[in-house]
Amino acid sequence: MTTAPPPISEPDPSALVCPGDRVGLCASCQRKTHKYGSGGCPLCQWCMAPVMERWGPGVRYVSTRV
Incomplete structure (x- = not known):
């Protein structure tokens, strides 16, 4: 059973543990x-x-940065 995501106003838990300049x-x-x-x-x-x-x-995304 999956739980419904919280409202969009709630940040992803990963945003709470990383430096603020890495949040997007x-x-x-x-x-x-x-x-x-x-x-x-x-x-x-x-x-x-x-x-x-x-x-x-194994899903990955391609970075557009060098």
């Missing part, structure tokens, strides 16, 4: 998440979950 908005729902730097992801955990179900745990 989720590319899908615009929730604050750990987006930049090492360990960052463009999607929050709730938006990433259906992507991982569809593509598997």
